[in-house]
Amino acid sequence: MKQIWLFIKENSKWYILIAFLLLIVNGAQLLMPLFIGNIIDYISIDSSSTITNYSPIWFNSLYFTIAAFAIVIFRIVYINIMRKFAIHFEHTKRIQLFEKYLSLPDSFFFDNEIGDLMARANNDTIAVRQFLVMGLLSLYDIVILGVGALTIMLFKAPTLTLWILLPLAILIFLSQFVSKRIHKLFKAIQETFADITTRVRETLVGMNVIRTFCRETYYMNRFVDVCSSYLRINLNLGKLMGLFHPAIAMVISLTVLVVTIVGGYQAMHGLISLGTLVEFTQYIQLLAWPMMAVGFVVNMYQRASISLTRIQEILTTPSADAAQRILLKPALSMDTISIHNLSYSYPLQGKEYAIHNLSLQWHKGESVGITGPTGSGKTTILSLLLRIWDPPENTVFVDSYDITHLDLKMLRRQFAYVPQVSFLFSNTVWENLRFGKPDASKDEIMEAARIARVLEDVKKLDHGFDTIIGERGVTLSGGQKQRLALARALVTQRPFLVLDDSLSAVDPETEEIIINNLKNHLQKTNQTCIIISHRITTLHWLDKIAVIEKGRLTEFDSPSRLIESKKGYFYRLYHYQYLEGLEGLHNGN
Amino acid sequence: MEIDPIAHNDIRNKPSMSVLKDLIPYLKKVKGILIATMLYLLISTLTSTVVPLLLKTAIDDYIIPKDFHGLLFIGLYSLLLIIGTYIFQYFGTYYSFVAAQKIVLDLRKDIFHKLLTLSNRYLGKTPLGVIITRTTNDTEKLSELMSSGAVQLINDAILLIVTLFFLFSTNVTLSLYSLCLTPLVVWSIVVFSKLLRASYDLARGKLTQLNINLQENLSGISIIKIFNRQKKNRTYFDAISEGYGDATYRALKQHTYFNQTINICSFLSRITVVVAGSYMVIKGTSTIGTLTAFLFWVNYFYQPLRDMGERFNILQDAASSMGKIGDILHCNDTIPDNALPSPTPPIFKGKIEFKNVVFRYSEEKDILKNVSFTIEPxxxxxxxxxxxxxxxxxxxxxxxxFDIESGAVYIDGKExxxxxxxxxxxxxxxxxxxxxxxxxxxxxxxxxxxxxxxxxxxxxxxxxxxxxxxxxxxxxxxxxxxxxxxxxxxxxxxxxxxxxxxxxxxxxxxxxxxxxxxxxxxxxxxxxxxxxxxxxxxxxxxxxxxxxxxxxxxxxxxxxxxxxxxxxxxxxxxxxxxxxxxxxxxxxxxx
The missing domain is CATH 3.40.50.300 (P-loop containing nucleotide triphosphate hydrolases)
Structure with a gap:
């Protein structure tokens, strides 16, 4: 909660003004019953029919009216000021979170569900905002109104006031009892609700699997299970709410009852006036709000402090670059890339090495292919090179700079990356293609689309390049998505092109055309290129092939020499895919 | 990202309240609980409005005549009444929760069950987030309607009527004085409820937009980083968040104006009661007890009016959610499955036959044109x-x-x-x-x-x-x-x-x-x-x-x-x- 006090301190001038206005409003509220009491006293002095002077009634009601207008007007003013600040605070926190998300290392996103990260940026910031307005106001009201009313009452009729504390104690006790339990239940409700969301989401995404395996009933039951426990928790909440909500009204009624009997007794014996008695019933109505607010503020405070902790948790997570000592920003020429004795294990998988003592080197303009069995560590190498995961120090170098010492943004600006699973944004084809280079010209985009062999496909769409794609747009085939992702990378014209098995859904004929286009393009631009693939047709034309098996580099040479050696993984790959094909051809003939 | 592809999608026109009739079958299932809830609440409202009347009697008949025994007696009455009310309210609140939760569970089951039968055509063109929201947040809105919206609205109506009854049966002239500002109140409810509805809709729309943008940025975060789009995406998100902030501020500001209008009316009514009541007390046409009771009743009268805006908001929300849920529940785009599975499912031999099969995903293009072939077991x-x-x-x-357009497919000779x-x-x-x-x-x-x-x-x-x-x-x-x-x-x-x-x-x-x-x-x-x-x-x-x-x-x-x-x-x-x-x-x- 330090953040909140800090924020209030920063804007202390305004908050002092607000406190001042609140004081006027609360003061006016406290005076109101007095005016009514005065009038009652005046008309109940004696046999009231002797009264001929009505001016005390009019004066007191004039004061009452002035107080009423003051309350309403000042309230509008300070609530709006507070709201402005609170919304500003909410917005600032949200933007800070957004920026933080963009700067956190990718490893962070493996451990955190997107839904949860979203909740922090909206539900949590909203909870903090609500506390900053309603929470603070109620807190102030409790203190000033509650204490003020009780002081005036004590001053007017001390014994009667002490009697009133009796039913009030019940309420305080009850709210203590209930609020902790409600808080726990709220947390459980939130968690179960998140479970429901997860269940629906996975059912929708995996719908075809469920359907084709006829597992509808099983997944239905799984869903009903969570929903039923959600119901159970909510009914527990219902019991507590039933206990607590009507209790407020009950305590107010009880207080009125105490005032009537004790106050009535005192009025009968002339210890207090009838006006004071009526005044007290009014003060009790005034006290009702702070009484209710105690539970409410405690709730809000707890929610806001949990939320703020959740927000700060993210904001204090070290960014991808935070571990850096001095960040170098040299002008990179990307002449050489070298990997030196690299061993790496994923943070969560203990000592299991994903990469084992691996060394590799290549030069500008060279194109390198990486291949190897499923799960051997191919993608891991790329992730380390692009610092999606951070490699150990002194293992990966660009132009003889250790990449862990380089400014992350400037390092990544060297790479045009095509991921294994293509993610496109809900936007037009245009916007998706110029994603990495917002000022790309139309010609540049068309050229990239041509190289990636997706130009014709785009033209066939209903609105051509203006068609909206992504989740909320038209559905594209896996191959089309991959080719768009390739085009998106080509538009950037960055010196180093990276393809992570990015043509796996493209049919061989189209792939061949793309490879030819790429070959020409690379020659023209002298771009460096790295391609992960299982297919000989994707790999055979490259300058060098690296074979990774169980995290180790087992072969590294030009494809022709690897084939001539007649042994090793790449040769066998060639043998299976190509020679078997040839065999098939002969059999056919 | 100058173009905003989602803008046209997120501000949906609100359906009329009539969509709530879809709820009727669900309400019928919990009929007993609902009736019990209503009864509990009705009784508790009645008893709680009686308290000021007892106060009046206490002042006029016992305190002023100095009859302490009578005062104690009526005090005992009140105590029983207060405790009785509390018990009734406990059950009323609890059972409204039960009803709400049962309805939500049934709705969720039905939606989920429907999802499992909906055609891929339908699921393919509906964004994931939308369907998730239907099953989670939209059903939640209906539980809110049950536990605080509809039940409270009826409760409020009872409170209003009972209060009016007490006012007029106690003193007609004073009642007229205390209600003289009612036309202003009604007018402001009419005006503000329209304004508020529009501004809350706007704010909600902006929140949806914020969520969509956030979800997409988080899903594609590694792409954003590798392509160095952080700054541009941040600027865009900043604008959306700011838009949401502005819309929220506007809606809440209007809400404050509305609340304070009702407040000032309530204050002025109270002082009117005091002034008019005093004159009447002096003239002997009313009593101090009546005056005190009136001060309570005026409060009771304004309380439901103050909440009216909020209640309608919940009702409106629920109607719009129910409308969207109804779209799914009434959707006919399911995979037809007429035949019942036999108790012992037959094992196929595996002969497959396509005869002149024509298929298309959309009107424009045939995907399969007259395809025929046979596959032997x-x-x-x-x-x-x-x-x-x-x-x-x-x-x-x-x-x-997916189902075919024309032609026929046979497995083991069966269509x-x-x-x-x-x-x-x-x-x-x-x-x-x-x-x-x-x-x-x-x-x-x-x-x-x-x-x-x-x-x-x-x-x-x-x-x-x-x-x-x-x-x-x-x-x-x-x-x-x-x-x-x-x-x-x-x-x-x-x-x-x-x-x-x-x-x-x-x-x-x-x-x-x-x-x-x-x-x-x-x-x-x-x-x-x-x-x-x-x-x-x-x-x-x-x-x-x-x-x-x-x-x-x-x-x-x-x-x-x-x-x-x-x-x-x-x-x-x-x-x-x-x-x-x-x-x-x-x-x-x-x-």
Whole structure:
């Protein structure tokens, strides 16, 4: 909660003004019953029919009216000021979170569900905002109104006031009892609700699997299970709410009852006036709000402090670059890339090495292919090179700079990356293609689309390049998505092109055309290129092939020499895919 | 991102209240509870409004005449009444929760059940987030309606009527004085409720927009970073967040204006009661007790009015949510399944026949144009052809994920649509290029909740050469996988999907580019495994790499929705047609 006090301190001038206005409003509220009491006293002095002077009634009601207008007007003013600040605070926190998300290392996103990260940026910031307005106001009201009313009452009729504390104690006790339990239940409700969301989401995404395996009933039951426990928790909440909500009204009624009997007794014996008695019933109505607010503020405070902790948790997570000592920003020429004795294990998988003592080197303009069995560590190498995961120090170098010492943004600006699973944004084809280079010209985009062999496909769409794609747009085939992702990378014209098995859904004929286009393009631009693939047709034309098996580099040479050696993984790959094909051809003939 | 593709989508016109009639069947189910709730609340409202009347009697009849015994007596009355009210309110509140939660559970079940039957056509064009919101947040809105909206609205109405009754039965003239500002109150309710509805709708729309943008940024975060789009995306998000802030501020400001208008009316009514009451007391036409009771009743009268805006807001929200839920519940776009599954599902022989099948996803383009072919039981078939030729479509039709436009499909001589869906699908398994991993253990992901002995699973994974990789996972077959499957490589996920297909013991196995991310050796081992496991069963495979299908019994070459060649590998090569060209070009390069 330090953040909140800090924020209030920063804007202390305004908050002092607000406190001042609140004081006027609360003061006016406290005076109101007095005016009514005065009038009652005046008309109940004696046999009231002797009264001929009505001016005390009019004066007191004039004061009452002035107080009423003051309350309403000042309230509008300070609530709006507070709201402005609170919304500003909410917005600032949200933007800070957004920026933080963009700067956190990718490893962070493996451990955190997107839904949860979203909740922090909206539900949590909203909870903090609500506390900053309603929470603070109620807190102030409790203190000033509650204490003020009780002081005036004590001053007017001390014994009667002490009697009133009796039913009030019940309420305080009850709210203590209930609020902790409600808080726990709220947390459980939130968690179960998140479970429901997860269940629906996975059912929708995996719908075809469920359907084709006829597992509808099983997944239905799984869903009903969570929903039923959600119901159970909510009914527990219902019991507590039933206990607590009507209790407020009950305590107010009880207080009125105490005032009537004790106050009535005192009025009968002339210890207090009838006006004071009526005044007290009014003060009790005034006290009702702070009484209710105690539970409410405690709730809000707890929610806001949990939320703020959740927000700060993210904001204090070290960014991808935070571990850096001095960040170098040299002008990179990307002449050489070298990997030196690299061993790496994923943070969560203990000592299991994903990469084992691996060394590799290549030069500008060279194109390198990486291949190897499923799960051997191919993608891991790329992730380390692009610092999606951070490699150990002194293992990966660009132009003889250790990449862990380089400014992350400037390092990544060297790479045009095509991921294994293509993610496109809900936007037009245009916007998706110029994603990495917002000022790309139309010609540049068309050229990239041509190289990636997706130009014709785009033209066939209903609105051509203006068609909206992504989740909320038209559905594209896996191959089309991959080719768009390739085009998106080509538009950037960055010196180093990276393809992570990015043509796996493209049919061989189209792939061949793309490879030819790429070959020409690379020659023209002298771009460096790295391609992960299982297919000989994707790999055979490259300058060098690296074979990774169980995290180790087992072969590294030009494809022709690897084939001539007649042994090793790449040769066998060639043998299976190509020679078997040839065999098939002969059999056919 | 100058264009905002979602703007046109998120501010939906609010449906009228009439959509709430969809709730009636759900309400009927909890009729008893609802009636009990109403009764409890009615009684508690009645009893709580009586308290000021007792106060009046106490002042006028006992305190002023100084009768302490009478005062104690009426005090005892009140005490019983207060405790009674509390008990009734406890049950009223609790049962309103019960009703709300039961309705929500039923609704969720129905929506979920509906989702399982909706056609892929429908699901494909509806964004994921929208359907999730329908099942979660929108149903939640209805629980809010039940527990605080509708019940409270009725409660408020009772409170208003009862209060009015007490006011007028106690003193008509004073009642008229205390209600003189009512026209102003009614006017402001009418004006503000319209304004508020519009501004809250706007704010909600902005929040949706914020969520969509956030979700997309988080899903594509690594792409954003690698393409260095942080600044631009931040600026855009900043603008959306600011827009949301402005809209919220406006809505809340209007709400404050409304509240304070009601407040000032309430204050002025109270002082009017005091002044008019005083004159009447002086003239002897009223009493101080009456005056005090009136001060309470005026408060009771204004309380529901103050909350009216909020209640209507909840009602409006619920109506709009119910409308959207209704869209799903009433959607006719389901896969028709008329026949009931027989108690012992028949085991297919695996003969498949397509007769003049025409299929299209959208009006503009036919995907399959008059396709006919026959597959004999236990044949191994491959589908070959360029992207978009219609290969996957054939599999989707067989599984009845989509239904055909015209023509007919037969399995073992029976028309496809005459077979109960469950019988049909339990005889088939499919392995897709994109694998979906559910949150759960490796074992659960393979068995999909079916009671399959672990030995059978291990045997299948041994056949597919996946057993070794699974045993190296931290907890072997009990290793928990996340829904994104981030702890497995793409190829490993495909292996899991293979085991999944095989342990379900299909008579017909469909493979749609199932080994695209698996290396060549693993692929070979998988094929050997399949050959063993699928003996005597029918299989259909789509493959881009022709070397993997040369040993198939029959190859269908498909181009632009038509089968242009069929035969085995040798026959097709000798034909020197489309297949021959495809095959030779795949190997020419490496020569």
């Amino acid at each position: 236990s044949q191994r078939i491959a589908l070959v052809g360029p992207t978009g030729a219609g290969k996957s479509t054939i599999m989707n039709i067989l599984l009845r994920l 496809l649509r005459s077979l109960p869906l469950q019988e049909l699908r339990s005889n088939m398994s499919i392995v897709l290029q994109d694998v979906f991993i559910f949150k759960g253990s490796v074992r659960d992901n393979i068995s999909l909740g079916q009671n399959i002995p672990i030995e059978q699973i291990i045997e299948a994974s041994r056949f597919l050469n996946a057993h070794t990789f699974i045993t190296t996972l931290p907890k072997g077959y009990d290793t928990m996988l996340s829904s994104e499957g981030s702890n497995l490589s793409h190829g490993q996920k495909q292996l899991i999907s293979f085991i999944r297909a095989l342990v379900h013991n299909p008579r017909i196995l469909l493979l749609d580019e199932a080994t695209s991310s698996v290396d060549t050796y693993t692929e070979k081992l998988i094929q050997e495994g399949i050959n063993k496991l699928m003996q005597g069963r029918t299989s259909i495979a789509i493959a881009h790499r022709l070397s993997t299908i040369t040993s198939c019994d029959k190859i269908f070459v498909i181009d632009q929705g038509k089968i242009i060649e069929q035969g085995n590998h040798e026959e097709l090569l000798t034909k020197k047609g489309f297949y021959y060209d495809l095959y030779t070009t795949q190997f020419q390069d490496s020569l």
